[in-house]
Amino acid sequence: MEKLGGLFNPSSPEMEAMADLTFYIIAISIGILAIIVVAVTYIIIRYRKNPNDNSEPYQNFGDLRLEIVWTLIPIAIVAVLFQLTCSTMRAVDPPIQDHETDIVIIGHQWWWEIYYPKSGVITANEVHMPVGKNLLLRIESIDVIHDFWVPELARKIDAVPGHPNHMWISASKPGVYLGACSEFCGTQHANMRIRVIAETEDEFNEWQKQEFVIPKTPRAGIAGEGAELFKTKACMNCHTILGTPAAARIGPNLTHLNKRQTIGAGVLTNSTENLTKWLTNPQKYKHGALMPNMKLTQSEVNQLVAYLEALN
């Protein structure tokens, strides 16, 4: 199990602001608790029953000054918390004004479609982004409510069908940041993982250029047979492969599947062996996933794997 860092490993200015707020609030709360514990302990000991004196202790019926003080102090504490919260919200959610959307994230049961409107690139489950840049995400859903959450980089945000939401995201250092859908959305909710791959501007541009390449369709050999099967086995009713008539968006775009790290939104790492397993029976690895068991023979699976791996 890879661990989620979140508040303990903030990797963007937004998450740093949120982590700071959390720790300020915890520190203030611990301070208040300490004062109360010390005061109560002192009072218990100092004013305990005196065995030699059975008279009733001094009775105090109201003290205006004390009432004012213990009203003003909590108000001051709440005002400080309010101010800290407001400035954190300003840091996390600066106004969008007329900034154009950089990346569109579309929740599907149970995977993420990722679309770069400025270049037209479409991929799945793995968000590539350049480090040090504040990017505007638009979060949408095609079916039910999902929630996009990469704890080290940004806050949670719901993906609501028919109501796009916006959020800023940035990463201060290169790396792979893990996330998951955080709104229960059906049987495979737990396997709706996200990877954000933050890289240098050059690496990002190179990735984007490669995603843009329309691969040549293999005509001969086992990969060529796979290309034919892809058309006849209903794969093209659900998937897109650039440069072929397959243009459906029920499942992930498979054009550059080769360059992704995982299959099935994180259920399997991407390798020839796992791709073979997935095509043999996706339901075994992701029960209930919206890709049916296509009941392919072993040689059909091998042909399809060869085809998908030949796309470059």
Ligand SMILES: [Cu+2]
């Ligand atoms: Cu979900």
